[in-house]
Amino acid sequence: MSRYLSSRLAALDAYTPGEQPRDMQYIKLNTNESPFPPSPLVLQKVSEAEVSRLNLYPDPEATALRGKLAGLYGVKPENVFVSNGSDDILNFAFMAFCDKEHGAAFADITYGFYPVYGDLYGIDCKVIPLKEDFTLDPMDYHGLGRMVVIANPNAPTGLSISEADIRGILESNPDNVVLIDEAYVDFGGRSVCPLINEYDNLLVVQTYSKSRSMAGARLGFAFGSPELIADLNLIKYSTNPYNINRLTLIAGEAAIDSNDYFVDNSKKIIEAREYAAAELRRLGFAVTDSKANFLFAKSDLIGGEELYLELKKRGILVRHFSKERIKDFNRITVGTMEQMEKFIAAVAEILETRNQ
């Protein structure tokens, strides 16, 4: 770090993205991407003609894209905010709704970026431990008087909470934003987007990065009351009004126009998830009841880090976290059925070799 860096940032512990090694071709089950390419319509629409218009700025209001998202989710365009990945929206939310006096609250085991935003803005963050089995007690979030952030389904556990639980949290925190991060909702969860018409403190955040096979395009979206969306726009127009590039806008619209493609792919992922979960259990693993595109599993037969390293040697990348409470686990992104068969075969072989 240089001597010019603000002292405000000196102690910042930045987020560590999953590794992207280039030394060999891995089966990549470590960053929760989709194994499928974007829809054929996306490939068709991101055309040479579109590339040739890159001399022009994109529509800062993303009018067409917001219109399509509003149509698909049954809300109004003024309820929709879009940005450069959902990380960008989470960042905006921490910036907009928290400060030194107004804190945030989230679970101890959840998306690792929440505490980073908290640190970045000097926010007092209440970190609430999940129960022993990684389930979340909604009562822990009642009447907190600070912004509540819940990933639903949660990462890396894959566990979800019910709409009734979310209602309770919204009603007991009427003066604070409740942000529900639905990055993984399309793999068997249910969005609380319709509740934005009942609760003006609800912000629902989703992404094109997982179910819609567009992690590389960087596109996230959020639903909320027009007032909350205006707050996010205040930040956007104070930082980077052209926060989504032209090609991503086109790709995002085409993905909505070919919605069946992603629905079909999500079904394939769910099928591969259930297969891999059953096989891991057969091999003696404890596996959480994931409703996401990843599994969270541990075995008494092999340590989390050891399994991660053995898989890596065999060309399969999974995500291991060194945090004490979850260090025995690995998070395994669900790929294609073929990839999951290879993964299971590798795990079985690793366990067998160890027992000899």
Ligand code: PMP
């Ligand atoms: N929320 C959660 C819970 C995530 O796991 C991720 C992916 N790392 C994100 C948000 C951010 O996704 P993106 O910025 O690609 O939309």
